[in-house]
Amino acid sequence: MATLADPVDLLGEARRIAAGVDRLFEGALADRCDGRDRLCAAMRHAGIGGGKRLRPLITVAAARLFALDEERALRAGAAIEAIHVYSLIHDDLPCMDDDDLRRGKPTVHKAFDEATAVLAGDCYHALAFELLADERTHEDPFVRSELVLELARASGIDGMGGGQAMDLAAEGETLDLGAITRLQQLKTGALIEYAVEAAVIMGRVAPEGRAPYRGYARNVGLAxxxxxxxxxxxxxxxxxxxxxxxxxxxxxxxxxxxxGADRARQQAQMLVDQAIEHLHAHGEEADLLRAIARYAVERDR
Amino acid sequence: MATLADPVDLLGEARRIAAGVDRLFEGALADRCDGRDRLCAAMRHAGIGGGKRLRPLITVAAARLFALDEERALRAGAAIEAIHVYSLIHDDLPCMDDDDLRRGKPTVHKAFDEATAVLAGDCYHALAFELLADERTHEDPFVRSELVLELARASGIDGMGGGQAMDLAAEGETLDLGAITRLQQLKTGALIEYAVEAAVIMGRVAPEGRAPYRGYARNVGLAxxxxxxxxxxxxxxxxxxxxxxxxxxxxxxxxxxxxGADRARQQAQMLVDQAIEHLHAHGEEADLLRAIARYAVERDR
Structure with missing residues (x-):
């Protein structure tokens, strides 16, 4: 329940949006009743019924700033989550981070096999762009096209993919604070920034008015x-x-x-305060974004 | 040189278009001079200076039917080639086909490492959509958006990715002719069909006029x-x-x-004849597409 101290029900909103993402993924990943059923099952295992759904939550929250249709924002958010899910499946592979456990369940290559994990990641990657380019995401093809272009940039060599390559190259190296900040801005920051950018694009905010939203996104991503x-x-x-x-x-x-832990905690809190400051021109329509920023440092997992 | 018997210089056109694809990939894959250089090098190794570039050749050839700008068709073709290259990198991985050699060179995971190969494939995947959604590919955002949507479908679970999953599931099974035709239509056919479809979309052919081009593409893909x-x-x-x-x-x-080899050869020739028949409404602007169809069965590699 909303109170003065807790103006939005963050947990309730997050649950509702997670259920919406599940619904969109389920619609796309029904069994084909042929040799693709193992792939469909692996994709459902990886992408349905788990995860914080932070990126779709951010997109839906940012969409409120511009009074956008929530179902459309959810579709864009699910596209971002599809990119995130593909990156987790591939990251967990033996040749990458070699993880057995993800979101409390066996990773895809453990529950299925490595080849299926590679394909499941690749098909989530394609699904992201299929969701975005559909007219149900936005009626204006110019908006859809911009959404696609910016997601491709945020996930490719100058975004998430490039950040992962930097992370591989960093093994055995000692990175300083500037280098690690740059690495994380690409590896995880670019997609979180895009989660806000997607709403900004759908809200047709003029390029000269986008700086505060980028500032919010950058600070929250780093926090x-x-x-x-x-x-x-x-x-x-x-x-x-x-x-x-x-x-x-x-x-x-x-x-x-x-x-050190103490200074890291202070730094994260400062970033959250700055993120919220970037939203000063907005009223209660920005409360969910403010709650997400606070959650960045208050969560226990 | 063009003669009556050989109205187009297929080899010359193919070389010119391959050089154009190389140029577009080189522009996207310059070293970033940071921890991403190994990734950039792996992507250049996989995608530049090799391969028949069949898919971009088909797109540029099909673009002639509608007198489209060749540079734009080349960008769409390069996007399709980026999807093809990503699929080869991932297919060659030890957990998939485990191949050491591709286009006469060591595969990416052999020349670099498996983790870099996974990322290089993923970044070619993103590059495909970055190329397509750019206004240099088409000035009309509706066209760009349709190009993206159809490529996502042709490469995902209901296209190439799904076909690869069927191929994995077929190990140890005995497929009949219908099942193998269906498998190949998804695994390799969908992307070849899209190579024609991209030109049809850019040529703004009405949906009811698209059947002959789909027929050509389906027959050539199978041949x-x-x-x-x-x-x-x-x-x-x-x-x-x-x-x-x-x-x-x-x-x-x-x-x-x-x-058996003899009946397979006859079947391929029949498909080529049918493909060419689908182009009967066109004059010499379809000669390059006709030459590509004939090349399907006449090539020695």
Whole structure:
């Protein structure tokens, strides 16, 4: 229930939006009743009924700033989540992070096999663009086209994919704070920034008016990453549903290893405060975005 | 040189278009001079200076039917080639076909490493949509949006990706002619059909006028696949630049194992004749498409 201290029901909104993403994925991933059933099952295993759905939540929250249709924002958010899910499936592969557990369940290559995991990731990748380019996401093809172009950029070599390559290259290297910030801005920040950008594009905000939303997104993305490093450092594997402290074991620098836990926590809080400040021109329509920013540092997993 | 018997210089056109694809990929894959350089190098290794570039050749040839700007058709063709390259990189991985050689060079995971190969494939996948959604590919956002939607469908679970899953599921099974035709229509046919469809979309052909072009594409796609099976059966590994007869070794059905070489050859020739028949309403602007159809069965690799 909304109160003065807690003006939005973040958990309730997150659950509702997660259910919407599940519904969109279920619609796309029904069994084909032929040799593709194992692929469909692997995709459902990876993408339905799990995860925080942070990126769709951000897109739907940002869509409120411009009074956009929520179902359309949800479709764009589900496209971003499809990119996120594909990246997790591929990241977990033995040749990448070699993880057995994700969201408390066996990873796709464990529950199925490696070849199916590669294909399941690739098909989530295609699904993202299929969701975006559909007229149900936006009636204006110019908007759809811009949504596609920016998602391709945010996920490719100058976004998430490039950040993952930097992460591979960093093994055995000692990155400083600037390098790790840059790496994380590409690896995880670009897609979170796009989650806000998608609403900004759908809201037809003129390019010169987009800076505050980018500022919010950049600060929140970095705050989430620092908080992830803190949770990884202090957290509980069972609650997290995945293996923790892998970076520390591999001698990789994190915000916590570079700043120490106390300064990392202060830094994350400062980023959250700045993110909320970027929304000062907005009233209560920005409350969900403000709650998401606070959640970045207040969550326990 | 063009003569009556050989009205178009297929080899010359193919070389010119391959050089155009190289140019577009080179523009996108310049070193970033940071931790992404190994990824950029792997992507250049996989995608530049090799391959028949059949799909871009088909798109540029089909674009002539509607007198479209060739540079724009080339961009759409390069997007399709980017999808093709990503699928080859991932197909060659140890957990998939485990191939060491591709286009006469070491595969990406051999020349670099598996993690880089996964990322290089993923970044070619994103590059495809980045190329398509750019206004340089088409000035009309409706056209760009349709190009994106149809490529996502042709490469995902109801296209190439789904066909690859069927191929995995077929291991140890004995497929009949209907099942193998369906498998190949998804696995390799969908992207070849899209190579024609892209030009049809850019040429703003009304939906009711698209059937002959789909017929051409479907027949040519299947003819190429049957000819591939024949080359695999009879060919020379050195000329092919890859390992041959893997399907036979694994007991997988092919058009040649099901029909025998003679009937497979007749079937491919019939498909080529039918493909050319679909172009009967066109004059010499369809000569390059006709030459490509004939090449499907006349090539030696």
């Amino acid at each position: 989430f990453q620092i908080a992830d490093d803190l949770l990884d450092h202090e957290g509980d594997e069972e609650a997290a549903g995945k293996k923790l402290q892998k970076d520390a074991e591999m001698g990789k620098a994190t915000f916590v290893s570079l700043l | 190429f696949q049957i000819a591939d099976d024949l080359l695999d059966h009879e060919g020379d590994e050195e000329a092919a630049g890859k390992k041959l007869q893997k399907d036979a070794e694994m007991g997988k059905a092919t058009f040649v194992s099901l029909l």
